[in-house]
Amino acid sequence: MPEAASVAPPEYGAFPAYVRPAVTGIETQQILAVSQIALGDKSVIPLWYGESDVPTPDFICKAAQDALSAGETFYSHKRGTPELRETLAGYMSDLYGREIGVDRVSVTASGMSGIMLLFQCLIDPGDNAIIACPVWPNAQSVVRALGGEARFHSLDRVPPAERGDEGGGWRLDVEALKAKCDARTRAIFVNSPNNPTGWVLPADQIAELLSFARERGIWIIADEVYGRMVYDGRAAPSFLEQVEPDDPVFVVNSFSKSWAMTGWRVGWTVHPPQFGELLGNMIEFNYSCVPPFVMQAADVAIREGEPFVRRMVDYCRESRDIVFDALPGLPHVADCAPPDASFYAFFRIDGTQDRTLAFAQQLVREAKVGVAPGTAFGPGAEGWYRLCFAQKPETVREAVRRLGEALERL
Numbered sequence: 579m580p581e582a583a584s585v586a587p588p589e590y591g592a593f594p595a596y597v598r599p600a601v602t603g604i605e606t607q608q609i610l611a612v613s614q615i616a617l618g619d620k621s622v623i624p625l626w627y628g629e630s631d632v633p634t635p636d637f638i639c640k641a642a643q644d645a646l647s648a649g650e651t652f653y654s655h656k657r658g659t660p661e662l663r664e665t666l667a668g669y670m671s672d673l674y675g676r677e678i679g680v681d682r683v684s685v686t687a688s689g690m691s692g693i694m695l696l697f698q699c700l701i702d703p704g705d706n707a708i709i710a711c712p713v714w715p716n717a718q719s720v721v722r723a724l725g726g727e728a729r730f731h732s733l734d735r736v737p738p739a740e741r742g743d744e745g746g747g748w749r750l751d752v753e754a755l756k757a758k759c760d761a762r763t764r765a766i767f768v769n770s771p772n773n774p775t776g777w778v779l780p781a782d783q784i785a786e787l788l789s790f791a792r793e794r795g796i797w798i799i800a801d802e803v804y805g806r807m808v809y810d811g812r813a814a815p816s817f818l819e820q821v822e823p824d825d826p827v828f829v830v831n832s833f834s835k836s837w838a839m840t841g842w843r844v845g846w847t848v849h850p851p852q853f854g855e856l857l858g859n860m861i862e863f864n865y866s867c868v869p870p871f872v873m874q875a876a877d878v879a880i881r882e883g884e885p886f887v888r889r890m891v892d893y894c895r896e897s898r899d900i901v902f903d904a905l906p907g908l909p910h911v912a913d914c915a916p917p918d919a920s921f922y923a924f925f926r927i928d929g930t931q932d933r934t935l936a937f938a939q940q941l942v943r944e945a946k947v948g949v950a951p952g953t954a955f956g957p958g959a960e961g962w963y964r965l966c967f968a969q970k971p972e973t974v975r976e977a978v979r980r981l982g983e984a985l986e987r988l
C-alpha cells in the first residue's frame with residue numbers, strides 16, 4: 579500500500595518513561611513544515627491553512643458574550659444542550675428534506691474532535707480505515723495514533739476531454755475502493771465536498787457506498803464540513819438525504835468554515851440513535867462538554883446565520899474567480915480547474931513532482947506566498963499544491979501575482 583510522502587517524525591527529546599510508538603511515529607504535518615518556516619513573518623501571504631480571513635460575525639460573538647454575562651460558565655450537557663441539539667436537528671431536517679431526530683445529534687468540540695471520538699470508538703490496533711484521498715491529513719493521523727492502518731484510496735483524475743460538470747476533474751471509483759476493504763476494515767472515511775480538490779461525491783455514489791456499508795457492516799464516516807460551501811445550490815449532496823437512522827453512518831460537521839468559527843472549536847455529528855450514549859461517554863472522557871457559552875453562540879449561528887452563510891459563499895466565489903482567471907495562464911501550472919465546492923485551488927506545477935514540499939518551502943522563502951504541498955494530502959499528489967482562496971480579493975490577487983513571478987523563474 580503506498581504511503582503518503584512524509585516528513586520524518588519530529589526529533590523528540592528522550593522521554594522519562596514509555597510513550598506509545600504509534601504516537602511518536604506520526605509525521606509532522608507537511609503543511610506545518612511549510613508554515614513554520616515563516617512564523618511571524620508578516621511579509622508572507624499565508625494561504626496554507628483551511629481558514630478564511632473573515633472574522634466571526636458580531637451577532638454570534640454577542641450571543642457568546644451575553645451567555646458569559648448570564649453565568650453560562652459551568653459544566654454542561656456532554657452531548658450538547660437540548661436547545662442546540664434541537665436546533666441542529668431542525669436545521670438538517672429542513673436542509674436535507676428528511677426528518678433527523680434529536681436523538682441522532684451530538685455536539686462535539688469541532689469537526690476534528692468528532693472524527694477523533696468516532697475513530698476512538700472504532701479502531702483497535704491492527705484495524706484499518708479506508709481513506710479516500712487526496713484529503714485533509716488529520717483523519718489518517720488519528721487512525722495511526724490509535725494503532726490502526728490508514729489505507730488510502732486515491733480519487734482518479736478525469737481526463738480533460740471527459741470533463742462535463744464534474745467538479746474539479748476528480749472522480750471516485752467505488753468498486754476499486756470496495757476492493758480495498760478486508761476483514762479488519764472498520765470504516766470508510768470520505769470527505770465531500772473535498773479538501774483539497776473541491777470534488778463532490780454524487781448522490782448515486784453515496785447510494786452505492788451506503789449499500790456496501792450496510793451489506794458489510796462497515797462504518798462510513800462522512801466528513802461534510804464543507805457541505806454548505808457550494809457555488810451552485812444550497813448544499814452539496816449529503817449522506818443525510820439517504821441514511822436511515824440505523825445505518826452504519828456518521829456524518830461529521832463543523833461551525834468552523836461556513837460560520838467563520840474556526841477558533842471556537844464546535845461542531846456536531848449525526849449518528850445512529852443507539853450510539854448517543856456511547857458518544858456521550860467518550861466526550862466525557864475527552865473534554866466533558868463543549869463550553870456552554872460557545873453552544874449558545876452556535877445555536878444563534880444556526881438560527882440566524884443563513885444570510886451570513888450565503889455571504890461567505892459569495893465572498894469565496896469572488897476570490898475563486900480571481901484566482902482562476904489568472905492561475906491557468908501562469909507558466910508551468912497544469913491541471914487546474916475551479917472547484918464547485920470548498921474554498922481551495924488545487925493545481926499541479928510541472929517539473930516539481932520530485933520536490934513538492936521543498937518547492938512549497940521555496941515559495942515561502944522566495945515568493946513570500948504560502949501554499950500547502952499536495953503530498954500533505956495522501957499519495958498521488960506529488961507536484962500538486964493547495965491554495966486557500968477564502969480571502970479578500972486583493973489578497974488572492976497579490977498572491978497569484980507573486981506565484982506567477984516565481985514560476986517565471988522556474
Ligand SMILES: Cc1ncc(COP(=O)(O)O)c(C=O)c1O
Pocket residue numbers: 628688689690691714769772773801803831832833834840844845
Ligand atoms: C475536510 C475537513 N474536515 C474537518 C476539518 C476540521 O474542522 P474543525 O476541527 O475546525 O471543525 C477540516 C478543517 O480544515 C477540514 O478541512
